[in-house]
Amino acid sequence: MIWQQVQSLAGSYPLALRGLGMTVVLSLISLVLGTLLGFGLGILRTGGNRLISAAIGAWVDLIRGTPFLVQIFLIFFILPELGIELDAFTAGIIALTNLAACFICEIVAAGIRSVPTGQVEAALASGLSRSQRMRQVVLPQAMRIVLPPLVGQYVLLIKDSSVVSAIGLTDLTRVGWLVVQRVPNGLLVFFLVGLGYFIVCYPLIMLARRLEQRMGAAHGEVQL
Amino acid sequence: MLENFSFRTIVEYLPLFGQGLVTTVWLSLISFAGALAVGIVLSAMNLQRGWLFRVPAKAYIDAVRATPLLAQLYFLYFGLPRLGFVLPELVVGILALSLNSGAYVAEIIRAGILSIPRGQVEAGVASGMTYVQRMRLVILPQAFKVTIPPLLGQAIVLVKDSALLSLISVAELTRAGQLLASDRFMPAEGFITIAAFYLLLYYCLKGLAALSGRWLGLQPARSST
Amino acid sequence: MTKTGMIDFRGVNKWFGALNVLRDITLSVEPREVVVVCGPSGSGKSTLIRCINGLETIRDGDLVVDGQRLGDPATNMTRLRTEIGFVFQSFNLYPHKTALENVTLAPIHVRKIPRAEAEQAGRELLAKVGLADKVDAYPAQLSGGQQQRVAIARCLGMRPKIMLFDEPTSALDPEMISEVLDVMVAVAEEGMTMMVVTHEMGFARKVAQRVVFMDAGAIVESGTPDEFFSHPKTDRSRAFLSKILRH
Numbered sequence: 001m002i003w004q005q006v007q008s009l010a011g012s013y014p015l016a017l018r019g020l021g022m023t024v025v026l027s028l029i030s031l032v033l034g035t036l037l038g039f040g041l042g043i044l045r046t047g048g049n050r051l052i053s054a055a056i057g058a059w060v061d062l063i064r065g066t067p068f069l070v071q072i073f074l075i076f077f078i079l080p081e082l083g084i085e086l087d088a089f090t091a092g093i094i095a096l097t098n099l100a101a102c103f104i105c106e107i108v109a110a111g112i113r114s115v116p117t118g119q120v121e122a123a124l125a126s127g128l129s130r131s132q133r134m135r136q137v138v139l140p141q142a143m144r145i146v147l148p149p150l151v152g153q154y155v156l157l158i159k160d161s162s163v164v165s166a167i168g169l170t171d172l173t174r175v176g177w178l179v180v181q182r183v184p185n186g187l188l189v190f191f192l193v194g195l196g197y198f199i200v201c202y203p204l205i206m207l208a209r210r211l212e213q214r215m216g217a218a219h220g221e222v223q224l
Numbered sequence: 225m226l227e228n229f230s231f232r233t234i235v236e237y238l239p240l241f242g243q244g245l246v247t248t249v250w251l252s253l254i255s256f257a258g259a260l261a262v263g264i265v266l267s268a269m270n271l272q273r274g275w276l277f278r279v280p281a282k283a284y285i286d287a288v289r290a291t292p293l294l295a296q297l298y299f300l301y302f303g304l305p306r307l308g309f310v311l312p313e314l315v316v317g318i319l320a321l322s323l324n325s326g327a328y329v330a331e332i333i334r335a336g337i338l339s340i341p342r343g344q345v346e347a348g349v350a351s352g353m354t355y356v357q358r359m360r361l362v363i364l365p366q367a368f369k370v371t372i373p374p375l376l377g378q379a380i381v382l383v384k385d386s387a388l389l390s391l392i393s394v395a396e397l398t399r400a401g402q403l404l405a406s407d408r409f410m411p412a413e414g415f416i417t418i419a420a421f422y423l424l425l426y427y428c429l430k431g432l433a434a435l436s437g438r439w440l441g442l443q444p445a446r447s448s449t
Numbered sequence: 450m451t452k453t454g455m456i457d458f459r460g461v462n463k464w465f466g467a468l469n470v471l472r473d474i475t476l477s478v479e480p481r482e483v484v485v486v487c488g489p490s491g492s493g494k495s496t497l498i499r500c501i502n503g504l505e506t507i508r509d510g511d512l513v514v515d516g517q518r519l520g521d522p523a524t525n526m527t528r529l530r531t532e533i534g535f536v537f538q539s540f541n542l543y544p545h546k547t548a549l550e551n552v553t554l555a556p557i558h559v560r561k562i563p564r565a566e567a568e569q570a571g572r573e574l575l576a577k578v579g580l581a582d583k584v585d586a587y588p589a590q591l592s593g594g595q596q597q598r599v600a601i602a603r604c605l606g607m608r609p610k611i612m613l614f615d616e617p618t619s620a621l622d623p624e625m626i627s628e629v630l631d632v633m634v635a636v637a638e639e640g641m642t643m644m645v646v647t648h649e650m651g652f653a654r655k656v657a658q659r660v661v662f663m664d665a666g667a668i669v670e671s672g673t674p675d676e677f678f679s680h681p682k683t684d685r686s687r688a689f690l691s692k693i694l695r696h
């Protein structure tokens with residue numbers, strides 16, 4: 001009985017690979033787009049313009065305050081009503097990118113705010129332009145604060161990508177759901193699904209932890 | 225287009241949304257209580273010096289953190305019946321949320337305890353306190369304060385995560401939105417309304433977190449004994 | 450050679466990894482004696498006194514405190530620590546407890562003294578260190594000098610036989626140093642056995658029977674305050690003294 005199930009599971013490995021591929025592609029695309037967008041928003045958020053900053057803050061709050069599942073439904077079912085036709089894949093990318101951008105925006109803003117004002121003043125005094133100040137002085141120092149939670153955010157993003165299975169995208173979680181209809185062993189099937197995510201996420205979690213420790217150590221030096 | 229957005233339908237479905245909201249709130253409360261229990265047990269195991277308890281606790285926490293809640297939910301939903309536990313969806317959902325959030329709570333508690341300066345431990349040691357006395361009188365009362373704001377943050381995450389229970393047909397808030405969307409083909413009305421309800425919950429918890437932060441920051445904690 | 454002091458180091462060595470932080474320390478402190486330990490930063494002063502109440506453990510040699518050998522399975526460390534007060538450079542008061550609660554916490558829970566009695570004693574001790582009006586203040590509401598005086602009262606509340614001080618005034622603003630030193634002098638004059646890591650020479654001259662000078666983990670010189678400050682015997686102690694005197 002178990003043996004049959006294992007055989008039947010082994011038979012669905014092309015499907016599983018496709019699912020894993022979908023998860024990786026979704027995560028990767030939205031990770032790159034979300035990071036770019038998130039940094040841009042984060043810089044605008046801490047920039048001088050109050051209105052822009054408040055608008056971004058409000059949007060981030062909207063996204064942080066609602067479940068990702070609801071966001072996906074909103075994008076997938078409502079954008080078409082506004083005349084924007086899109087398939088599940090595009091909807092998934094939009095939703096994930098937006099989510100990542102919002103969280104990364106806050107991480108980046110916090111990092112930028114952590115840079116002492118003296119640093120900005122020094123850069124001002126030596127006549128650097130606004131973008132030079134950002135690129136040469138502020139961002140490099142902010143990165144120390146930004147990096148650990150940024151990597152942690154990537155883990156969240158990969159995990160959140162599982163929610164797009166709800167609009168029918170065949171990612172790793174959806175594959176598990178399909179397979180379990182044929183092979184009625186939920187423990188085994190979703191153990192394997194979990195293993196797939198674990199293999200992708202765990203190294204990132206370790207990396208985030210390592211970065212955090214390094215930062216903690218650097219902090220200790222300063223405090224002495 | 226959205227020009228025929230129907231407030232009347234929303235009003236018509238309001239009792240359903242109300243029920244969903246109430247369900248979301250109380251199942252979140254129960255799950256959060258469960259998460260606290262799981263988290264306290266895990267962090268107690270994690271603080272042991274011997275590996276016997278520490279290693280399983282760490283493995284559990286890592287496994288939960290490295291896999292999506294939805295996969296964990298399906299693992300229980302499709303897996304528990306295999307083990308002979310045929311439970312209502314709602315119970316499975318609460319179980320999944322508690323077990324999942326518990327791992328994060330454990331990390332929050334651990335960080336809280338580690339944030340207490342070494343000197344505090346040493347002062348306790350120097351005055352002849354035992355490990356248990358140090359924990360009870362010196363470390364935990366201080367760590368407790370530090371953990372309140374991040375715990376409220378985790379509560380926000382939990383409320384949002386509970387939306388996933390709609391996928392195993394628990395009749396909570398998101399499910400109510402799905403019903404309106406599919407019964408009347410009015411996804412905009414359904415999902416925008418529930419988004420508004422979630423935002424309401426979010427701002428309540430966020431306000432509470434801000435209040436607690438201010439309260440903890442300004443007022444020195446009263447002795448807890 | 451069999452004579453035992455209150456604190457007895459016999460050939461004690463300690464390493465942090467490859468670093469030999471205590472080298473062959475032999476030192477005996479008599480009951481009611483006050484010993485001041487000084488020396489350059491990193492010379493091992495803190496490590497030396499932290500070994501006495503087991504905040505650090507030694508690798509070889511013997512360390513006997515109040516007749517009990519440290520590291521001996523028969524020695525109850527927790528019990529021994531109740532006999533030893535330790536005052537930290539950074540006070541380490543419990544921030545979630547008032548001054549009085551800081552003083553009474555260990556007497557109530559470790560010594561099992563009834564609360565009312567402990568509070569009575571606590572108030573008296575706080576009055577003694579000049580803080581009768583700060584009984585209900587939290588550490589964050591006290592100045593550094595006041596916090597350190599609470600910390601000393603906290604130790605005295607356990608009625609210890611020995612008091613150890615690790616640079617008790619070096620984290621303080623200059624104008625607060627004397628209020629803490631005055632309290633320490635009063636404690637010394639009541640006959641407490643004390644080991645004090647400090648560079649306050651006025652304090653040493655006033656109450657110390659002996660000054661011990663450490664460098665690179667070893668005791669380089671030891672003598673009465675007069676001998677040491679007026680006629681340092683080694684180049685290293687002369688160099689050290691010229692540096693702290695210049696300030």
Ligand SMILES: Nc1ncnc2c1ncn2[C@@H]1O[C@H](COP(=O)(O)OP(=O)(O)OP(=O)(O)O)[C@@H](O)[C@H]1O
Binds near residue numbers: 495497
């Ligand atoms: N936990 C530790 N791990 C490794 N090395 C340590 C540790 N604690 C102290 N050391 C090292 O041991 C040596 C002695 O330290 P110690 O704190 O006893 O010096 P000190 O004389 O008290 O100096 P200071 O005047 O700066 O307080 C130093 O070189 C220090 O770097």
Ligand SMILES: [Mg+2]
Binds near residue numbers: 494495615616
């Ligand atoms: Mg020191």
